[in-house]
Amino acid sequence: MTALGGTGADRSRILRVSGPLVEIRCPAGVAMHDLIALGADRLPGEVVAIRGDRATVQAYEYTGGLAPGHIAEPLGTPLSVRLAPDLLGGVFDGLLRPLADSGDLLTTGGPATAASAGPSWPFTPRVARGSRVAAGAVLGEIGGRVPLRLLVPPGLAGEVGWVAPTGGHASDAVLAEVGGREVRMAQRWPVRRPRPVARRLPANAPLNTGQRAVDLLFPVARGSTVAVPGGFGTGKTMLLQQIAKWCDADVIVYVGCGERGNEMADVIEELGELTDPRGGGRLAERTVTIANTSNMPMMAREASVHTGATVAEYFRDMGLDVVLIADSTSRWAEALREFASRMGELPAEEGYPAGLASRLAAFYERAAAVRTLGGAAGSVTVIGAVSPPGGDRTEPVTAHTERVVRCLWSLDRELAYARHYPAVSWSESFSRDATVLGTAHARAGDPGWAERRGRVARQLASADRLADLVELVGSTALPPRERIDVLAGRLLREAVIQQNALSPADAYSTPGKTTALVEAALTVIDRCLELVDAGTAVDAVEAVDFTPLLRARETAAPAETAPVTAARDTVLARLEEAA
């Protein structure tokens, strides 16, 4: 890990310690963002300011016992992580150190960054010795559940001097030599520097999350950005976990940033047990989990979102679609605030540093659909949870985030209290990707997509508007068509929008099943309207038993449509009886 080694000349001394803020005498040659090993335990820290001969270091671990006069050794490199295929299925801390290598309790010094021997990975070369390759070119394919590739690292080009033969190789083996330099399966990359791409592409392909409330009303494109604000108890983490489990990306990077330990344990266990609906295997095998719970060192939270983005970009560069989930960006922002405050920076709103907005924007900017250096198409979609204090959406983190993201899935406390999950509010959420995705759906053979979405949104809005009136005068005072509108709102909410995360059939929904459910509900609603228009008593229509339709989402498997159609027909038949 050390680049400069432990020669006395490079060593420095600690001058001041205040929690995670450590000041050291700054030796010449130390640069911003360089790593420093602090004290006898060599706690990792990063240079965040240099003034005169003093450098300010942000320590990533608990600094108890660290004293002025202790050794501080500059390591000469910025904070970097080891990127390798074996990240898949692993659980790491904020600095991407494997947690499996640590004991029951996390003590300072942390787990080793050194790679464990690990299993061997099947490698098939795709270039011949002597061929000329540029950065991003595919040197070979790495087998496994997710199709991985060995690429020429950014900044390297030249003649292939040697390439490993087909067969199993350890993840730290040298697999090729390009331009006289070794290329290993595992590579290092500084977390704060976005990995280079050939160019950005428009984000216009839908990411199917499997959650109807989102896919139907507020869809997100691959390479786009989403913020999920929600007070406590609104089911934020539950929704993000569902998406981590069931969305149709190739790789999921799940960053638990300052959240609950039991919840992390739960998601780790579930991912290890659930089968991937796309091609079998365990869901864990396509997931990289970064677990930095709320009681783990606060400053590692700050690094963890960048670590996650770097891992996501690494897989993106292989031509994969990656979803990066950060729960919660508010806790990350709190770490920024904490450190800025110790640095004595001038505070802006609510004590946050003035640079908060640009830091947030820079993070979300790491999302993109791209043409990789090697010419493949890949994407990183960023979904960030936001935890507004007191549910106050005007607070700085929520307000700044809303401005930079393309989609907002706002979680509503009223819906959550009514046990309506996922509690995505249809009045307070938005998707700026909806139009372009409507075109994409039309091109893919579903020209009715945009119209269906509009109809559902209108129907829900009109039911909401009428709900206020019903509370005042009772539903019986409404005209027949409006009473059916109220009924329509209920049918759409309960038969389509709500989703039971605990039911294996309903935990996720394919586009086909979602469409079938929407069409069934709309057909029934249309028939109700026709009946009252034709003179059937509203009471009779309202008294019809709609339960088969309401239960269809749980009776039909995630990719099934036939039970939905059958339920629709049963209800239509009952309506005819009532007519």
Add this chain to the structure above:
Amino acid sequence: MSAPPDSLDPVRAELLRAARASADAVLERARADAGAVLREARATADAVLARARQLGTADAAAGAARERTGAAQDAWAAELAARGEVYDALRDAVRAGVRRALAEDPDARSAVTAAAREALGPGARVTATAAGDVSAELSGRRVDLSADALADRALERLGVRAETLWEPP
């Protein structure tokens, strides 16, 4: 015998032996008291319970249970108080022993003075009272080597072994 706390080791052992003897007596008495309380309570409880059975009311049974819990609480409180007393007696004995050692043994005294100089450096200003309490000071730093401080540190290092005073070894 270089550092003063060490010179206290035999003192401490002797004190612990002596303290144990007196502790046993105190505890004996406390346990006998507690035992009597418990026996009495059980007798009362049994009587209440018998009456309860006679009357066949649940209320009285609850009363008996309360009686018994109350007795257990009283017995535990008495036991704790006895242990506290024993511990205080031990501390007093250790303090007195160290004071005596410092007052009567010139070697112990010079060892303490040497330790003070070692801690603060040769320039330290050492003060000693007639009772043998030693302290030393040098530019903003000070060491307390009074008999009480030495005794308390010895006791602190004794740690959990002090529990042998009230628990069978």
Add this chain to the structure above:
Amino acid sequence: MTASPPDGGVTRGGGTTGPVPVEFTGVRELRGPLVVVEGVSGVGWDEFATIVLDSGERRHGLVLEVDGDLAVVQVLEDTAGMNRAGTRVAFSGSPLRIPVGTGWLGRVCNGRGEAADGGPPVLGAASAAVGGAPINPVRREPPDEPVLTGVGALDVLTTLVRGQKLPVFSAAGLPHLELAVQIAAQATCGGEPFAVVFAGMGLTHADVAFVRDGLAARSAARELALFVNTADDPVIERMLTPRLALTVAEHLAFTEGRHVLVVMTDMTAYAEALREVSAARGEIPARRAYPGYLYSDLASLYERCGRIRGRPGSVTVLPVLTMPAGDITHPVPDLTGYITEGQIVLSADVQASGVGPPLDPLASLSRLMRKGTGPGRTRADHPALAAQLIAALARSRQVADLADLVGRSALSPADLAHLELADAFRRRFLAQGTDENRPLEDSLDRAWEVLLTLPRSQLGMIPADLLDAHAPAADEGAR
């Protein structure tokens, strides 16, 4: 103070003993709870310090910052009466550690861990740092077994699960302390080794007497460790009290193999202490002048709950807090809610109806309940029964609102049945004496009794076979 050296308070054999502790006398500044000492060397951040006053009085503190030869020490007992000339500060060489072990059981201590029951200091063969160490997320065992409290409404509707953190949200004037004591006195884990660690912060003397009295039996049974910081004790000391409690609890759980319930009350008083220190340090305040790190600080306490793979025992945390002016968006309840796994809410409205404990069943939620209830854990009918009862109560509340607007006469029979259910719920189910330890079987049966005030057609969430088994035989015309 029961602080002990890192080696666990046991004398090292042979001739080597610790160096003579050096006291520093260069007090440069005294400000609020802070003392700045100059001329120090080798003092590390977060070290524990002992402060000796002119009078010989000893106080205790933590190092908040070290800068060159300056150390900023936060004094737990406050700086009142301290002067620059006669104050000496000694540093322990490590963050605060305390002895741990079963010696704490049956003991009553003050907020700094000193005996307050007439007994000797609490000693232990091992010691542990009060700051604790985070449990490795991959070594955590997801909680899935219940802690039974003997409080029917909690056990049935908001089941506490071993390893969970579930706070009680209350307000001034509500009987949260009574509830906390009742839970602490009655809780069990199905006959497995159990213990309660109770940390009181900012309690009045009357409260302390109430707590000691209510838990005396548990204490005498050596199943309770009690730490109490009273309202007139030093405010800053409160920052230590919950950490002592959790350190003792972790050892009892993960080394001694007990299931440990940690009750911490009142967390609002704790947060105020945190705010006071923050203000004295001149830190930039966030919401309502609480420090920006309030979330992380609370998490460093609450997250110490859990289970560890391959080890017996568990730590379950029940923080109690009063919402200032009943405001749930206040930073203390709000941030607590973000960290904990649900909440138990006490309501002034229910209290006004004269029924206790005044739980609001709809606002209360135990997020881990699904995993900790059902066959093999509580009873097979429990999850469906609880879900249906909550749904029915939600409907009852809507109906009650409607009845207020349009009058009872306009209600349908089903609506009227729901009003009856709400009434039965309060009288037959919720109402429970503070000394009544209700068995789970009884609580579940009462829940059925309440639910069956509704016609079967209104109980769609309960599977038919369960309904058949519990609906009164007379109705079925069978048996």
